[in-house]
Amino acid sequence: MKASSIFATLKTAAMSSSPTPVQAAFKLALQRELRSSVDGISREALLRAAAAACREPLGERWADTQIADAKRGDDPLKAPVRRVHYLSMEFLMGRALGNAIAALGLEETLREAFAAQGQALPDVLEREPDAALGNGGLGRLAACFLDSFAELGLPSFGYGLRYQYGMFAQAIQDGRQVEQPDDWMALGNPWEVPRPEASYRVGFGGRVEVDADGSRRWQPTEHLIAQAYDFIVPAHHSQRVSTLRQWHASAAAPIDFQAFCRGAHAQAAKHRVAADSLNWVLYPDDSTDPGRELRLKQEAFLVSASLQDLIARHLREFSSLHNLGKLNAVHLNDTHPALAPAELMRLLLDEHGLTWDEAWTINRQAVSYTNHTLMPEALETWPLYLFEALLPRHMEIIFEINQRFLDEVRAKFPGDEGLLARVSLIDEGGPFGHGGERRVRMAHLAIVASHRVNGVAALHSELMVQTIFADYARIFPERFHNVTNGVTPRRWLQQCNPQLSALIDGRIGKGWRQDLAQLGKLKGLADDAGLGQQFGAVKRANKERLAALIRRELGVAVSPDSLFDVQIKRIHEYKRQLLNVLHVIARYQAIIADPTAEWTPRTVVIAGKAASAYQMAKSIIQLAHDVGRVVNSDPRVGDRLKLVFLPNYGVSLAETIIPAADLSEQISTAGTEASGTGNMKFALNGALTIGTWDGANIEMAEAMGVENMFVFGQRTDAVAQIKALGYDPRLYVEQNLQLKAVMDAISGGEFSNGDTSRYRALVDNLLGRDTYLLMADFADYVATQARVDALYRDPAGWNRCAILNVAGMGWFSADRTIAEYVERVWSVRSLD
Numbered sequence: 064m065k066a067s068s069i070f071a072t073l074k075t076a077a078m079s080s081s082p083t084p085v086q087a088a089f090k091l092a093l094q095r096e097l098r099s100s101v102d103g104i105s106r107e108a109l110l111r112a113a114a115a116a117c118r119e120p121l122g123e124r125w126a127d128t129q130i131a132d133a134k135r136g137d138d139p140l141k142a143p144v145r146r147v148h149y150l151s152m153e154f155l156m157g158r159a160l161g162n163a164i165a166a167l168g169l170e171e172t173l174r175e176a177f178a179a180q181g182q183a184l185p186d187v188l189e190r191e192p193d194a195a196l197g198n199g200g201l202g203r204l205a206a207c208f209l210d211s212f213a214e215l216g217l218p219s220f221g222y223g224l225r226y227q228y229g230m231f232a233q234a235i236q237d238g239r240q241v242e243q244p245d246d247w248m249a250l251g252n253p254w255e256v257p258r259p260e261a262s263y264r265v266g267f268g269g270r271v272e273v274d275a276d277g278s279r280r281w282q283p284t285e286h287l288i289a290q291a292y293d294f295i296v297p298a299h300h301s302q303r304v305s306t307l308r309q310w311h312a313s314a315a316a317p318i319d320f321q322a323f324c325r326g327a328h329a330q331a332a333k334h335r336v337a338a339d340s341l342n343w344v345l346y347p348d349d350s351t352d353p354g355r356e357l358r359l360k361q362e363a364f365l366v367s368a369s370l371q372d373l374i375a376r377h378l379r380e381f382s383s384l385h386n387l388g389k390l391n392a393v394h395l396n397d398t399h400p401a402l403a404p405a406e407l408m409r410l411l412l413d414e415h416g417l418t419w420d421e422a423w424t425i426n427r428q429a430v431s432y433t434n435h436t437l438m439p440e441a442l443e444t445w446p447l448y449l450f451e452a453l454l455p456r457h458m459e460i461i462f463e464i465n466q467r468f469l470d471e472v473r474a475k476f477p478g479d480e481g482l483l484a485r486v487s488l489i490d491e492g493g494p495f496g497h498g499g500e501r502r503v504r505m506a507h508l509a510i511v512a513s514h515r516v517n518g519v520a521a522l523h524s525e526l527m528v529q530t531i532f533a534d535y536a537r538i539f540p541e542r543f544h545n546v547t548n549g550v551t552p553r554r555w556l557q558q559c560n561p562q563l564s565a566l567i568d569g570r571i572g573k574g575w576r577q578d579l580a581q582l583g584k585l586k587g588l589a590d591d592a593g594l595g596q597q598f599g600a601v602k603r604a605n606k607e608r609l610a611a612l613i614r615r616e617l618g619v620a621v622s623p624d625s626l627f628d629v630q631i632k633r634i635h636e637y638k639r640q641l642l643n644v645l646h647v648i649a650r651y652q653a654i655i656a657d658p659t660a661e662w663t664p665r666t667v668v669i670a671g672k673a674a675s676a677y678q679m680a681k682s683i684i685q686l687a688h689d690v691g692r693v694v695n696s697d698p699r700v701g702d703r704l705k706l707v708f709l710p711n712y713g714v715s716l717a718e719t720i721i722p723a724a725d726l727s728e729q730i731s732t733a734g735t736e737a738s739g740t741g742n743m744k745f746a747l748n749g750a751l752t753i754g755t756w757d758g759a760n761i762e763m764a765e766a767m768g769v770e771n772m773f774v775f776g777q778r779t780d781a782v783a784q785i786k787a788l789g790y791d792p793r794l795y796v797e798q799n800l801q802l803k804a805v806m807d808a809i810s811g812g813e814f815s816n817g818d819t820s821r822y823r824a825l826v827d828n829l830l831g832r833d834t835y836l837l838m839a840d841f842a843d844y845v846a847t848q849a850r851v852d853a854l855y856r857d858p859a860g861w862n863r864c865a866i867l868n869v870a871g872m873g874w875f876s877a878d879r880t881i882a883e884y885v886e887r888v889w890s891v892r893s894l895d
């Protein structure tokens with residue numbers, strides 16, 4: 064196909080219709096791109112051209128947005144709008160083109176232009192690599208928030224790092240996970256806009272010098288340059304955009320010329336390589352990586368560059384620092400950027416000459432923090448010696464913050480030495496600390512420095528103040544809040560499920576894209592049998608697409624008539640993928656025992672990555688493959704049961720899988736899943752949930768009616784009670800023949816070709832400790848799965864329930880979440 068013919072098509076299209084200015088500008092840009100394309104009009108060329116063309120209108124919108132935001136303090140009669148700075152080590156953006164053209168209203172323009180070249184729009188979109196700069200929910204939440212920042216017109220910057228390699232690419236070899244580098248920028252990144260004017264120096268190491276006047280000055284031994292790259296995220300219902308500013312590190316010093324001339328080339332560039340190592344990878348969140356020092360440097364680098372950028376912008380716009388805290392919010396997405404208060408204090412004290420009290424007031428006004436997990440091992444701490452060596456001035460500041468804070472606590476709760484030790488920013492390494500080693504507690508720093516701390520779902524926020532932060536809730540009761548997570552309906556319904564979107568549009572109009580609460584109008588239509596059938600037909604079409612993908616990827620034929628039972632999320636013991644696999648084994652054994660019974664055919668789909676050092680999670684992936692291999696190839700089973708594991712889970716795979724799910728597995732041990740957002744995406748797309756009374760499942764059940772969710776398992780109070788009474792998982796196994804048969808099959812090597820050692824650790828763990836109570840919840844889980852089967856045999860009843868699920872999801876929009884953050888966490892009023 065000749066490139067020239069696409070120009071002709073575009074020109075005809077441009078003349079025949081009356082294009083909007085954006086469409087016209089886009090068409091010109093596309094023509095220019097294609098003319099300069101060296102490889103003709105491959106899908107990749109079309110992708111690059113379209114992306115480059117989108118940059119033009121996005122760039123315009125970016126400039127307009129910045130100009131408008133700079134004026135936000137101008138009206139003396141209005142309370143100033145605060146600009147939000149959302150600091151996160153992770154942004155799980157996924158693909159950008161589909162979202163950009165939906166926002167810019169260019170879908171039809173592109174569809175026609177590509178069709179004229181024999182290319183379907185979705186096939187081109189699929190060529191874009193995912194920007195997978197995050198591990199899971201926390202990073203995806205940050206990405207959904209950027210979308211809502213734009214949509215709500217909130218003055219904001221997202222701040223992150225520009226990782227060369229994102230979350231690893233997961234390959235499966237012989238049923239085992241193999242990690243490969245995720246070279247997502249190999250063909251360049253057409254979306255980023257370099258901002259050479261936004262560049263800052265960040266120091267490490269050295270020591271603190273004291274001047275004659277007593278002021279302290281940090282003399283670092285190493286300097287890096289932080290260079291900004293912007294990723295622009297458009298609103299869908301206005302011209303606003305939000306910005307993700309990602310920092311790239313390079314060495315401040317040029318190459319060592321003396322060494323170079325001696326011929327010692329490697330040594331001449333040593334510090335450049337060291338600087339560049341900050342850009343290499345996103346560390347997996349829960350592995351025990353030896354690169355911890357590098358991770359601390361990455362965190363400090365993100366924080367310092369972002370805050371320097373904030374201060375520079377504030378001074379440009381308002382020329383005084385006194386109102387910095389009132390006009391800017393600095394939000395910490397978990398403790399990873401919790402160095403921010405220490406760095407902000409350092410900048411205000413040492414670089415801008417403020418007093419401690421002035422700086423501390425600004426700091427407290429600006430900073431707020433979201434906690435994402437109750438698991439104590441996930442609360443970051445840093446060995447003091449490492450911290451002090453890399454960040455000596457920050458260490459001093461933290462000691463000072465700590466001393467002033469502990470003095471306050473002492474005054475308020477005299478004589479309570481235990482309390483002081485527990486809330487200190489420093490873990491002194493006593494008998495209950497980290498075995499003798501002094502450590503800096505980042506969550507404590509985040510709480511003490513913040514004016515607001517929030518959890519991410521009602522139950523999680525409650526448990527947070529009852530357990531890990533109970534002492535702090537006593538000291539600062541007004542500081543703790545809840546803001547339940549949400550997801551963006553633009554990506555997670557409109558774009559990923561066009562057929563369902565069209566069906567909903569036809570019944571209640573298109574307004575839900577902007578105001579998801581309008582989905583509530585579907586409630587009154589749940590008994591409309593015609594709508595139920597149409598719901599079923601859309602689901603069926605989505606399942607056929609997924610079945611085709613499964614056949615293509617894995618060579619396994621699955622029936623779109625079977626119930627698609629889906630669990631996709633990071634592989635973790637608390638999320639209990641293993642419980643899911645145990646159910647598959649139990650079902651397999653039951654089918655073999657009684658093949659003629661009335662079985663509801665099922666296809667179980669699992670996807671997710673295990674942190675590279677997390678052996679138990681990797682063992683669960685292997686077991687899923689082993690069980691799948693046996694079940695899928697057993698001729699006695701046929702379509703009654705299949706188990707497939709789709710490799711390399713990420714945002715784009717989620718967008719394909721979720722619209723095709725009948726059943727959403729949200730089965731964490733009660734009290735362990737802070738919120739979950741996968742649960743929301745599934746229900747929004749008409750999947751029914753089988754879930755525990757955990758995280759946001761609870762609020763979803765309340766919103767849609769608990770009778771429309773398959774709830775099972777021990778609740779948090781019962782979990783605590785079982786553990787308090789001395790939990791013995793063996794008792795549950797001995798009392799349940801079905802469970803015993805499942806465990807025996809695994810340990811007897813039935814899924815590992817007779818190898819009885821492969822799953823010994825896994826089985827021993829379940830029978831010995833079973834931290835996440837799989838044995839205690841197994842019977843109820845299996846019984847509830849039988850209720851799922853029964854409803855699925857009644858398509859009308861199932862579709863009715865699916866409609867009610869969608870109708871109940873209006874509250875779980877990220878737009879609502881962000882509106883609540885603005886109200887309770889980021890508003891000027893929250894400072895009183």
Ligand SMILES: *Cc1c(COP(=O)(O)O)cnc(C)c1O
Nearest residue numbers: 199200632713714717739740741
């Ligand atoms: C939504 C999402 C998550 C979070 O899923 P949970 O089920 O809430 O853990 C993780 N990864 C990706 C790619 C997602 O889109």
